Amino acid sequence: MNIGFIGLGNMGAGMAHNLLMHCKDSDDTLIVLDINETVLADFVAKGAINGESASKMCPQCDVLFTSLPSSKEVNLLAFGNEGILNNLNEGAIWFETTTNELAEWEKIKEHAPNHLTLIDAPVSGGAERAAAGTLTTFLGIEKEVLKKFESLLKVFASKVIRMGPSGSGYVTKLVQLHLNYLAAQGIGETLMMGAKANLDLKTLHSVLMNSCSQSYVVENYIPKVLDGSYDTSFALGLAEKDMKLIVELGHHLGISMPLGEKVYNTYQEATKVYGDKSPHLSVVRLIEERHNQQLRNKK
Numbered sequence: 047m048n049i050g051f052i053g054l055g056n057m058g059a060g061m062a063h064n065l066l067m068h069c070k071d072s073d074d075t076l077i078v079l080d081i082n083e084t085v086l087a088d089f090v091a092k093g094a095i096n097g098e099s100a101s102k103m104c105p106q107c108d109v110l111f112t113s114l115p116s117s118k119e120v121n122l123l124a125f126g127n128e129g130i131l132n133n134l135n136e137g138a139i140w141f142e143t144t145t146n147e148l149a150e151w152e153k154i155k156e157h158a159p160n161h162l163t164l165i166d167a168p169v170s171g172g173a174e175r176a177a178a179g180t181l182t183t184f185l186g187i188e189k190e191v192l193k194k195f196e197s198l199l200k201v202f203a204s205k206v207i208r209m210g211p212s213g214s215g216y217v218t219k220l221v222q223l224h225l226n227y228l229a230a231q232g233i234g235e236t237l238m239m240g241a242k243a244n245l246d247l248k249t250l251h252s253v254l255m256n257s258c259s260q261s262y263v264v265e266n267y268i269p270k271v272l273d274g275s276y277d278t279s280f281a282l283g284l285a286e287k288d289m290k291l292i293v294e295l296g297h298h299l300g301i302s303m304p305l306g307e308k309v310y311n312t313y314q315e316a317t318k319v320y321g322d323k324s325p326h327l328s329v330v331r332l333i334e335e336r337h338n339q340q341l342r343n344k345k
Contacts, residue, residue, distance in 0.1 A: 047074045048135075049198075050097060050107035052123065053144075054080035054089065056279075057169065058113030060176030061143070064202040065111070066094055077103045104133035109198065110140045113169075116287060117150040124154045131158050139163040139195065143183070145223070147291055148216045149298055155212065163191060166212060168219035169203065173279055180204040184218040186211055217295065224292045224306060227285065229263040231309050234330035237271065237341045247272055248343045267327060272343045276325035283322025285329070286313040 049069065051062040062078055069076045070093060078089045079097035090096050097103030100123055104110065110130065114120050120142065124130050131154070134140060142151070145168050158164050171181040182205040185192060192208050199206045209218045236259075240250045251268045254260065270277035289310040296303035316329040334340050 047108045048077060048106050049074055050077045050079070050103050050110040051113070052079045052097070052100065052103075052110070053113035053119075054078060054082065054085045055113065055115070056173040057143070057176045058111075059085060060173060060178075061111065061113060061169070061181070061202040062089065062094070063177065064179040066092060068198075068201045069093070077106060079103055099128065100130055101128040101133045104130055104138075105135050107135050108138055109195070110134060110138060112140070112142050112144060114144045115284075116144065117147045120144055120146055121150060121154070125157070131162070134162055136161045139165065139191070141165050141167040141195075141199075143167050143169050145219055145288060145291065146216055148213050148295060151213065151216060164212070165191070166215035167199070168215050170219065170222065176202065182207065184209050184215040186214040186216065220288070220292050220295050223288050226263060227289055227292070227309050227313070228305060229261060230267055230285075230327065231312060231329055233263060233268055233271065234333040234341070237268065237330075238333050238337055238339070241339055241341055242337070246344055247341060270325075270327055271330050271341050274340070274342060276327035276330065278325045280326045281322060282313070282317050282320060282324045282326045282328050285326040286310070286317045286322070289313050 049065055051058065051065060054062055062076065066076045066089065068074065076094045077097045078086060078094045079100065080086045086096060112120065112123065126132065130140065140162060142165065146166065151166055155164050166186040167183050169181045169183045175181050179202050181203040183199060183203040185206065185208050187208055189208065196206055209215055237247055240247055254264050267277060293303050293306045293310050296306055312332065313329055316332055320328045320331065330341065
């Protein structure tokens with residue numbers, strides 16, 4: 047089986063690496079493509095094949111994975127004479143793992159030839175879990191298709207979850223991100239209340255970890271605020287992009303989103319102040335600067 051992978055960024059590189067290790071232990075072949083020539087060359091040196099372009103690699107692929115920054119890049123690769131839809135091998139399956147827009151994916155599916163199977167398969171867990179092969183993937187997929195490809199998906203995802211028919215994967219990814227960003231902004235106000243009351247923030251973090259407030263955000267994000275790094279593993283601009291997709295999905299589904307719109311506005315403000323390449327928890331810096339107090343562990 048020929049496996050194609052387009053997009054070797056923070057998430058894609060880890061996923062593709064695990065697929066490459068799988069190929070070395072099987073008769074499968076990995077074909078890769080990325081605009082970063084250095085990363086691409088590194089994969090080729092390790093045994094992958096350079097896809098050269100979407101139009102050249104897609105006819106060779108039985109399975110294709112894409113991991114891209116946004117729907118813009120997905121659409122650019124999907125459409126046109128040189129695109130995925132026009133060139134992917136007949137009978138192939140495309141797993142799209144980007145945090146994408148449901149409405150844009152529906153447009154792609156409308157134009158897809160009947161002989162292709164398109165699956166929304168966004169992933170969660172960050173670059174560290176992508177490298178470790180322990181991601182969670184949310185799938186909009188039919189049961190019989192999942193049964194056929196589940197073992198391949200488990201090469202990079204320890205949790206492979208069927209959420210329902212096409213589109214369900216994207217909705218699930220954005221729903222869980224919505225709660226994540228609401229909580230991420232909330233930790234700034236929580237820590238500031240503690241700081242203004244002269245609480246030891248390290249001790250406060252321990253209390254939060256052992257209370258009804260315990261969560262992934264509390265466990266992993268608060269230490270990145272207290273050490274002043276603001277979590278460099280994910281960019282502020284990407285967080286803003288996610289919140290935009292979340293609010294748009296809510297509106298697409300006819301839902302009032304007052305909390306989502308408030309959080310989105312704050313991420314927009316933070317991006318304007320600190321730049322889209324800044325760490326995503328720079329959103330907490332807005333609170334620090336408004337109150338003229340940094341949130342740090344006591345030395």
